[in-house]
Amino acid sequence: MKLLPLYYFTCFLFISNFVNCFSQENTTSSNLLTTKQDGLLNNWFQKDELQDSIPGISLDKWYKQNKKVSKAKEIIVAVIDTKIDLKHEDLQNQIWINTKEIANNGVDDDGNGYVDDRNGWNFLGYKNGGSVVWNRYEFVRIVDEWGSLFKDKTESEIVIQEKHKYLEFKRAHKLLDDENKFYKNWLKSLRHHVDVFPLVKDTLKHFFPQEDYTYQQLDSLYNKYKINDKSYGKRRNDNDKDLGALIFYMMVSLEVGQRTFEDIKQQEMLLDSIVNKSLSIEYKDRGLNEDQQKFLKKVSGNNNVNTTVFFKSLEENHSTMVSGIIGANRSNSIGIKGIAQDVKIMPIVISSHGDEHDNDIAAAIRYAVDNGAKVINMSFGKEFSLHKKWVIDAYKYAEKHNVLLVHAAGNNGFNVDENPYYPSDVDYENPDEVVENFITVGSISQKIDSNFVSEFSNYGKKNLDLFAPGDKIYTATAGNSYAYDSGTSLAAPMVSGTAALIWSYFPKLTAKEVKQIILESGTAYEIEVLIPGGEGKKAKFSELSKSGKVLNVYKAMELAEKVSKK
Structure with missing residues (x-):
């Protein structure tokens, strides 16, 4: 069972690139x-x-x-x-x-x-x-358990009795590579979000001393203060801290239900666990005991x-x-x-x-x-x-x-x-x-x-x-x-x-x-x-x-x- 819907991660993954995914709807039963x-x-x-x-x-x-x-x-x-x-x-x-x-x-x-x-x-x-x-995810377990059998082998080297198992291993290995790349990039982006969040909160206090802003109010503020030049729509690097970017950070946070610094830190902790536990070959989740091995x-x-x-x-x-x-x-x-x-x-x-x-x-x-x-x-x-x-x-x-x-x-x-x-x-x-x-x-x-x-x-x-x-x-x-x-x-x-x-x-x-x-x-x-x-x-x-x-x-x-x- 995956922790959060993919779109939820995607919203945060591209925060610093100004990709708006707010129109997406919830697609799993965990959000x-x-x-x-x-x-x-x-x-x-x-x-x-x-x-x-x-x-x-x-x-x-x-x-x-x-x-x-x-x-x-x-x-x-x-x-x-x-x-x-x-x-x-x-x-x-x-x-x-x-x-x-x-x-x-x-x-x-x-x-x-x-x-x-x-x-x-x-x-x-x-x-x-x-x-x-x-x-761990099941595809990680498969890569771990079957790696010694199939690693670095081509399909022509596999006996017919093991062909289906080999193809499952290859499919699992590809998914592991794809998921690792995605979630590690997301974790990097989220950690930048953690770094910049205090600045976002402090900046918005100038406009909302009681911090009682809504998404709609931030949207109006964003449209009012964003830089109006030809370069603004281009993707920005992780050090972008202009006013428009800071407002947009909080808009994203509100949209996915994360208003406080503690919310963001908790999400960082959860994502870190996905990368270093659920997607890790080295992480050993509860193994099978002797009874379970005999089933x-x-x-x-x-x-x-x-x-x-x-x-x-x-x-x-x-x-x-x-x-x-x-x-x-x-x-x-x-x-x-x-x-x-x-x-x-x-x-x-x-x-x-x-x-x-x-x-x-x-x-x-x-x-x-x-x-x-x-x-x-x-x-x-x-x-x-x-x-x-x-x-x-x-x-x-x-x-x-x-x-x-x-x-x-x-x-x-x-x-x-x-x-x-x-x-x-x-x-x-x-x-x-x-x-x-x-x-x-x-x-x-x-x-x-x-x-x-x-x-x-x-x-x-x-x-x-x-x-x-x-x-x-x-x-x-x-x-x-x-x-x-x-x-x-x-x-x-x-x-x-x-x-x-x-x-x-x-x-x-x-x-x-x-x-x-x-x-x-x-x-x-x-x-x-x-x-x-x-x-x-x-x-x-x-x-x-x-x-x-x-x-x-x-x-x-x-x-x-x-x-x-x-």
Whole structure:
């Protein structure tokens, strides 16, 4: 899971070159948009296309017509993700409790191999209660682990059995080189920003003694005082400190939510960690212990799944946002309304800054299955997978136990039929699906026009199953708050919540049937849309996913009732 969206870095990278990237929108679920509710926008995804002219999932329509339905069965939804805000007001009574486990007595009361797992498990945890903060990206691990096999070799020197592995190594090596170059340049630019920021603040006090300026006021000041000569539009060097440049520095800072020197220093610290940890061959993140190397079912960790760090741009928000969409309390008249009321969220932690380990992914799936989850939400992903077989075996374990897996398609804006994105129900060496209990979800916006598919969303006629709303979604965030955010990470829990709702009323359906119901009942849109990352190219919306549809709760519940009667 990457720390921040690429555009966020790009804005800062070119500060000293006066590149204006303010028109860009947030494209991942790690950069929050606002905490202000905005009328209809804050629940647009729950609306109905025919009744409201908004391409939502028709959730409100179903609830309005089913106010007197009999009590539903409680469904456990595992959220494999980051830590979660267990004390959030809108998640009270919605978190799974392992009733067979006595809290914090240091004993594995239920004998499941996990001591004191009262609310879930943290596979990144240490015995002292702490947790892994930084992981390397998977492509760095591949370059490190396979370097001795393939370094300095040409394709002609590789035996046929190792050809795919060799090509993955080359792809990983290229990405590592590109990312290192980009982030090191960004870090250099940010450090200049740190140096000049005190001067910026001091200069602006002349115009705003109370430092109460807004972006619009700075923009007016910038246009008034900027140097009006032919050389002004040219790129400047890092020592440029004229008044226009100083004003522009603060405009950029305000646009990306960094008003204080402490904000800038924190960002410098985070970026330094990306360069020197997540992208470093030398940095050794938590390695595999002896049990993990043998890939036994039980792995290390602790029971600390609760986040206590509330930075609005960090991953600590992620699980809370995802869980809020699935199961925020619908009856407490505060905050938001989740898709399904009769759910319990099972938090399972495997995500930190960097990429998830395949052994953690597999172990988390098995933990969820063994402890009663019917739906597993996986709003994380990576472009490489070092141990795909471990993960695929876990899929099959879930399939055997009639558990549905739901995965976010990713925010790279590419075709997942051509560009690998993991975890996936295909292994890309053999493109056939390995299981029938896996749904991959892309993101749409509220605009029924050429911008219907979110510009950041991955897509694929073969490997992406359907779309759901994932653009400007209002949801719960850590620190007992709420915010808008965007990303396929928020589209996937729409499907997970719908699956839980279906099962809560029709518990005899199989995971395969629930998947088919969700795909078949979606709403079709006969429009042409811009292909994400396609540089202006268009395609029929129906050609960007297997179903060619958008999630529709109302139709899914109707179809589920028909199928269950059969």
